[in-house]
Amino acid sequence: MREVQMDLISEEKLNRMTSMEKIRLILDKVKTGRIVVLESGLTPEEEVRLIEMTMTEIRVDEFSGIEIESYPAKREGSFVSRILGRGSSKGRMTVIGPANQLRTVEKDQYQISTKVSVGD
Amino acid sequence: MGVFESLRMSLGIWLSRIFGKKRARIGIYGPPNAGKTTLANRIVKDWSGDGTLGTVSPVPHETRRAVRKEGLVINADGASIHLDIVDTPGMATKIDFREFMAYGMSEEEAKRRAKEATEGVIEAIKWLDDLDGVLLVMDSTEDPYTQVNVTVIGNMEARNLPLLIVANKIDLPNAAPSRIKAAFPQHPVVQISALEGKNLDELYHAIAVHFG
Numbered sequence: 001m002r003e004v005q006m007d008l009i010s011e012e013k014l015n016r017m018t019s020m021e022k023i024r025l026i027l028d029k030v031k032t033g034r035i036v037v038l039e040s041g042l043t044p045e046e047e048v049r050l051i052e053m054t055m056t057e058i059r060v061d062e063f064s065g066i067e068i069e070s071y072p073a074k075r076e077g078s079f080v081s082r083i084l085g086r087g088s089s090k091g092r093m094t095v096i097g098p099a100n101q102l103r104t105v106e107k108d109q110y111q112i113s114t115k116v117s118v119g120d
Numbered sequence: 121m122g123v124f125e126s127l128r129m130s131l132g133i134w135l136s137r138i139f140g141k142k143r144a145r146i147g148i149y150g151p152p153n154a155g156k157t158t159l160a161n162r163i164v165k166d167w168s169g170d171g172t173l174g175t176v177s178p179v180p181h182e183t184r185r186a187v188r189k190e191g192l193v194i195n196a197d198g199a200s201i202h203l204d205i206v207d208t209p210g211m212a213t214k215i216d217f218r219e220f221m222a223y224g225m226s227e228e229e230a231k232r233r234a235k236e237a238t239e240g241v242i243e244a245i246k247w248l249d250d251l252d253g254v255l256l257v258m259d260s261t262e263d264p265y266t267q268v269n270v271t272v273i274g275n276m277e278a279r280n281l282p283l284l285i286v287a288n289k290i291d292l293p294n295a296a297p298s299r300i301k302a303a304f305p306q307h308p309v310v311q312i313s314a315l316e317g318k319n320l321d322e323l324y325h326a327i328a329v330h331f332g
Contacts, residue, residue, distance in 0.1 A: 043274075044271060044274025044277070045275065045278060047267075047270075048245055048271055048275055051211070051241065051245065051271065054213060055215070055238040055241045056238070056242070060234070064216040065213055065214025065216070066214060067213065067214065069267055070270060072270050072304075099213070099214035100216075107265040108265060109265070
């Protein structure tokens with residue numbers, strides 16, 4: 001029986017990392033076939049940089065990209081700070097895996113359902 | 121960002137909304153095959169009279185370089201805006217060359233296209249840093265909760281930039297633009313068919329009001 005490794009990374013650990021460290025950690029794990037679940041997710045800026053980095057690392061027959069699923073980000077901060085553009089967009093729980101193994105079955109703003117293929 | 125920088129930026133946004141921006145640079149974003157280039161061609165044809173901006177094809181990632189058209193003036197119901205529009209390559213999180221072989225390409229051709237498509241996604245992302253707003257084109261027949269849509273919307277919200285969602289392909293029998301409205305209720309949605317030119321007056325009015 002083939003097994004799939006799933007790494008659930010806590011918010012506490014993510015908060016101690018820089019954006020680049022998070023992206024590198026995710027890509028290194030996903031490229032070895034692991035599924036990564038982030039407790040607090042990525043910010044929208046980090047998500048777009050993750051996609052950008054993924055594109056630079058796609059290789060024929062080795063790595064065709066990622067399946068990444070997150071909920072729409074939450075806008076935080078007071079009304080005044082949001083008016084001033086200082087409210088932060090906080091990422092929510094995110095699941096990321098190799099595109100050839102992870103498939104999204106259904107997704108809405110409250111739930112993400114995915115399937116992981118273990119066979120070749 | 122400091123308080124004074126925030127105040128300066130916010131004041132700039134408010135003043136430009138009150139007195140009218142001289143020229144807005146708007147990016148057309150969305151997943152592959154959502155109809156971005158069909159829409160870009162429509163806008164260019166309607167407001168400049170020039171030829172098309174890009175080639176339309178059923179093969180995903182037909183647009184692999186961003187294409188810009190400068191100096192468009194859109195007038196709609198008394199509202200007016202000067203625009204530069206940028207038709208960007210489709211955003212994606214994965215690109216597999218085998219997908220292109222299913223459209224009859226040779227392996228070599230498919231691999232070349234896949235490489236160009238990855239470069240196109242990177243270019244589309246880089247353009248996000250240099251825009252005043254985004255037209256996010258979604259296919260009304262598809263699930264709107266794609267990661268591309270969520271990521272583009274999240275980035276526009278984080279940058280406090282205006283976003284107009286275009287629910288395209290409403291001419292198709294299984295189109296359900298109401299799903300898009302329900303998914304992203306905090307943003308305006310205009311339902312169109314870029315292919316058939318349906319509801320484009322409504323779209324132009326929304327562009328002039330929203331980005332002006």
